[in-house]
Amino acid sequence: MNAIVPSEEVAARVVELRRAIHRHPELGLEEFETQALIERELDALGIEHRRIAGTGVTGAIRGAKPGRVVGLRADMDALPIGERSGELFASEVAGKMHACGHDAHTAMLLGAARVLQRMRADLAGTVVLLFQPAEEGPGGAERMIAEGALDEPPVAAVAMLHVDPRLPTGSIGITPGPVNASADEFAVEIEGRGGHGAYPHTAADAIPAAAAAILALQNIAARETDPLASVVVTVGTIAGGYRNNVIADRVKMTGTFRAHDPEIRAALEPRARRILDGVAAAYGVRASLDVTYGYPPVVNDVTLAESFARYMKARGTLHVERPAPTMGAEDFAYFAQRVPGLHVRLGIRSEKVGSVHSGHSPLFRVDEEALPAGVETLVAFAVGVGSGQVELVARPSP
Ligand SMILES: [Zn+2]
Numbered sequence: 307m308n309a310i311v312p313s314e315e316v317a318a319r320v321v322e323l324r325r326a327i328h329r330h331p332e333l334g335l336e337e338f339e340t341q342a343l344i345e346r347e348l349d350a351l352g353i354e355h356r357r358i359a360g361t362g363v364t365g366a367i368r369g370a371k372p373g374r375v376v377g378l379r380a381d382m383d384a385l386p387i388g389e390r391s392g393e394l395f396a397s398e399v400a401g402k403m404h405a406c407g408h409d410a411h412t413a414m415l416l417g418a419a420r421v422l423q424r425m426r427a428d429l430a431g432t433v434v435l436l437f438q439p440a441e442e443g444p445g446g447a448e449r450m451i452a453e454g455a456l457d458e459p460p461v462a463a464v465a466m467l468h469v470d471p472r473l474p475t476g477s478i479g480i481t482p483g484p485v486n487a488s489a490d491e492f493a494v495e496i497e498g499r500g501g502h503g504a505y506p507h508t509a510a511d512a513i514p515a516a517a518a519a520i521l522a523l524q525n526i527a528a529r530e531t532d533p534l535a536s537v538v539v540t541v542g543t544i545a546g547g548y549r550n551n552v553i554a555d556r557v558k559m560t561g562t563f564r565a566h567d568p569e570i571r572a573a574l575e576p577r578a579r580r581i582l583d584g585v586a587a588a589y590g591v592r593a594s595l596d597v598t599y600g601y602p603p604v605v606n607d608v609t610l611a612e613s614f615a616r617y618m619k620a621r622g623t624l625h626v627e628r629p630a631p632t633m634g635a636e637d638f639a640y641f642a643q644r645v646p647g648l649h650v651r652l653g654i655r656s657e658k659v660g661s662v663h664s665g666h667s668p669l670f671r672v673d674e675e676a677l678p679a680g681v682e683t684l685v686a687f688a689v690g691v692g693s694g695q696v697e698l699v700a701r702p703s704p
Pocket residue numbers: 406442665666
């Protein structure tokens with residue numbers, strides 16, 4: 307089982323790969339260099355692979371012993387952020403940055419592939435490598451699934467890592483149930499009747515109607531949802547009006563709905579519509595609502611999460627925590643809808659190297675000391691689930 311812990315050589319290679327990807331960040335569906343780097347590395351390791359979802363890659367490592375098929379997923383894309391981390395290997399592309407750690411995720415999966423390929427003679431089952439584009443948008447998971455990423459061979463369970471600056475280096479976070487929220491966008495348009503600012507009684511002012519709508523929408527979270535459940539209603543933009551003495555005929559707003567529970571998520575649109583219709587009637591204006599549905603919540607399979615947490619605790623090499631869920635979103639949700647899935651958080655917090663900023667910050671840094679722990683976690687998942695030491699309740703196909 308010591309083979310699971312990555313050697314110095316593997317750890318050094320992971321750092322090298324991570325820095326190479328970090329220097330050349332690419333946005334969703336433009337990950338051409340990153341894709342080529344993954345392909346070169348898999349070729350060098352003698353691992354079969356193919357392109358998928360445009361700029362993604364999937365590969366397979368077939369163990370010599372019978373066992374389950376285990377999926378390991380890493381996202382590949384960067385963000386449209388100008389890097390100010392101060393790292394020596396900072397982004398060389400203006401306005402683009404790996405500020406969410408996907409460079410580290412891809413490098414760690416390549417490290418795990420290196421370890422697993424060498425263990426093939428002793429490995430039970432098959433490991434499917436899932437290098438996914440466009441997690442930050444427009445999404446790559448659904449397309450990979452549509453192109454058969456989980457079908458040939460049929461994957462029994464899938465795991466991913468995400469770096470997390472809330473947890474210290476040397477720890478991992480495994481939480482059963484929902485760990486990320488759904489993320490749906492909404493757009494509201496209030497339509498009144500314009501006029502002269504001095505004669506409000508001749509117009510239907512969209513501005514106070516919008517103000518009332520924003521406050522009333524907060525009732526969804528404050529008064530209509532169980533305080534122990536999780537929901538977010540955020541109005542993020544508002545635009546309307548022409549000048550100080552003109553009554554605005556229309557106001558446009560956009561925002562995000564977030565929830566962990568699919569039922570609460572489904573109720574958000576009708577609730578918002580009811581509130582907007584009521585406000586519109588009260589203010590003598592019209593209100594429209596348009597919702598664009600995004601990623602569903604990530605729900606960790608309870609049996610898999612509990613069993614893998616026990617397995618990792620028994621190994622005793624890493625500190626296993628159970629962090630609180632977040633209202634962030636992840637398109638790994640689609641993989642976890644299809645087969646039992648596990649989103650594992652990898653602790654990277656280190657004051658020493660400034661790995662303290664949240665993801666999507668231009669100051670974001672990843673403590674590279676944490677990367678071997680990530681490789682170890684991925685390899686342990688593949689070995690534990692593949693061999694049957696980690697329990698899995700078969701899920702009826704949808
Ligand atoms: Zn992100």
